[in-house]
Amino acid sequence: MASISIRKLIKRYGHGAKALQVIHGVDAEIKDGEFVVIVGPSGCGKSTLLRMVAGLEEVSEGEIAIGPRVVNDVEPAERDIAMVFQNYALYPHMTNFENMAYGLKIAKVPKEEIRQRVDKAAKILELTHLLDRKPRQLSGGQRQRVAMGRAIVRQPQVFLFDEPLSNLDAKLRAQTRLEIQKLHNELGITSLFVTHDQVEAMTLAQRMMVMNAGRMEQFGTPEEVYHRPATTFVASFIGSPPMNLIEGRAEGTRFVVGEQRLALPLAAPRDGTLVLGLRPEHAELRADGAWQLVVEAVEMLGAERLVYGRVGQSLFTVRQDAMLEAPRIGDTVAIGVPAAQLHWFDAETRQRL
Amino acid sequence: MEKRVLFRSAWLPWLLVAPQMVVVLVFFFWPASQAIVQSLQSEDAFGTSTTWVGLDNFVALFEDEAYLQSFKVTALFSVLVAGLGIAVSLVLAVFADRILRGALVYKTFLIIPYAVAPAVAGVLWVFMFSPSIGIVAYGLRGLGYDWNHLLNSGHALTLIVVAAVWKQISYNFLFFLAGLQSIPKALIEAAAIDGAGPVRRFLSIQLPLLSPTTFFLLVINVVYAFFDTFAIVHATTEGGPGRDTSILVYKVWHDGFKALDLGGSAAQSVVLMAIVVVLTVIQFRYVEKKVNY
């Protein structure tokens, strides 16, 4: 078990003038035994970051350290890590047992011990009855478990997961998510988990790294990321449906959006062009309230309801308990705007104020 | 062209390609360059003196009646072999595609000529067509044809064409069959529903969709006729009667090893090289672009 330090990490493809920089200076300290999720949209660089920690991609600038050791030039096999891939990467011609044992065989671990470790991992993952079969005879979820078994038996310092749940169907995904959580509680090994799914991130992470276009926008616990998003990107990426963001000019307790002047329960941190944020679950439909919403669509989700409409010219979503009365399309309803749930961002830098 | 590069080693890749490269350099490039050099020289049979003659050998070649004749024979030969070979195999493949029962048996039998060496094929056919004892020659005489490939050039050409086509049937057949079986059944069924009978379906759907395969086999068969048929000629007619079935690849061997005309033979080799280059370019440019590299 070890900590991971990422210092001023930069990744470039190509050289000189035509070089393409895809990771722009990431700094992060991951504690020993922590489960950290790297989350972001496709192409944000999260897999590249993970692969640099694994040693499958070269570092252009900056440092990666596992424990006290800087590993920039260390081969993957020597970093004492294990990785679970999106497509499982199981050796098709070997049995599941042989797949899990392969790394140990290369490390010249005695046969008895190999047997012991594989059996133990198989028991934890409920694979004992499948050890003598080949990967192609297993379902997707089972294969992913074999892949995890392969990682566990190596007893590494760090686990790396590269979107391991993306190829599973929804139900299996939820199930495997729980298994991963259980595994971490039992083994407590430092883990880096990459995903594009914010639900996975929120449920699994002890801390999460939100990435966008090669930059780390926020690194914090799920609570911090949800309640105090550092940028408008984080604010809209985390939480479903996404946070309502309205750009306008703040003047004291008024917020001017186009021709509309919205009343604010509390003055904005400062005047000027700002972005206001309010999550759909924090806006309340009331008999009378600060703002007026013209209802354009209503979606019934079961336990709750989504009401889509416009506040002035801006699109706005409200989440409502399904037990309450539903508004009709075309109605104008009032929304309550609780002061404590308002977020403010600088319109230029998109940073939280 | 390559994967995300995954292994790093300064010396290992060299070691891995070394065996192939050594053989390639010693037995391909060096001799080929020698052939080019020799084609520009003239050496007497004792090897005591060589003089540079530039393109003289080539000029002499193309003014040589015998060489031009050889060119014509080879061209005729390859047209016949390719044409007949493709036609016969196509017919067999079409019918093999239709039946369900016994397909494996037919296929097994039809593959066997592939395993027969061209030389052996030549021996078998020359035995059957031997003017004095051959059973087919006997049969032909019964029909009024006085068969003698030792005297009649046309007969000699027929003999080598038949032997060459017989050998190629398997190869062409396998490819046509695979091509036919890769045509989606839905297309044929749609045509049938539209009212097209089997012959119509063959002409308007299967044949056009087979055209990549046909073109591919055309190139392959021409290459085969040019280069892989030495053994057949050597085992049957030995280029005769006279020089009448002396195809290019036979002539280059004969002139080099029997007649000891080194410059001329080298020049012929270079001409053959040029032909191969053209055919290979055609093959890779127009035929194999379907392959994903």
Next chain:
Amino acid sequence: MVERRPLLTLLSHLVLVLGILIVAFPIYLAFVASTHTRDEIVQVPMPITPGSHMVENYTAALTGTGSTQGSAAPVGRMMWVSLVTALVISLGKIAISLLSAFAIVYFRFPFKKLVFWMIFITLMLPVEVRILPTYKVLSDLNMLNTYAGLTVPLIASATATFLFRQFFLTVPDELVEAARIDGAGPMRFFKDVLVPLSQTSIAALFVIQFIYGWNQYLWPLLATTTEDMYPIVIGIKRMIASGDAATDWNIIMATAILAMLPPALVVVLMQKWFVKGLVDTEK
């Protein structure tokens, strides 16, 4: 089959049977001839049913005791030469091409493009276009009349290398990454993962190359001058003396049948892989 047209099905079977007859006839005839005495065959028309001299003829062929004026080389010896040649060529080619393809696909090294093109160009240099100089090289290296001389010049071909290269390109990248993380170096990966996965290609290539090696004619013609190093395909031609009456056709046909057996066996036994590999190679 789309409609039921029994007549057409009947026609199909007829055509195919006819095809098989044409294909099999020469071989059948050879077999028949190999079971008679020379005199029985030489008189026209020769019998078309098998005779009773099979054992006698085949023994004579194998031990070289026929009385033909063409060549009396023992067929047994020639079959052996052919077998060794075919095996060395096919196995050697597979080994060399696996290594070269592995280097080309999985490594980056200077002049790689050059190496690739050099191998590609050999496709355009069949032995027929370089006969004289290659013979000279062989002679200079004292390799005439040796197994090495018969096999080494034919052991490096581009088709095998390209076939493996094409296959390797379809192996998922993640397999290599997992192996790297598992601690496998390149040769370990090659041996434990890549080669086992290539089994089908290797099998198909073996059939094709074995037949190629067995059927070699022009090259052995140049590379050997002594009877005990002739492969059987050359030996059989030499048995045909100039006069038909003097030639032991029955022995020759026995030799022909013997010469056809090993390749036919290989093809029939490995038919499945062979057909798949042949079509996949070229396409």
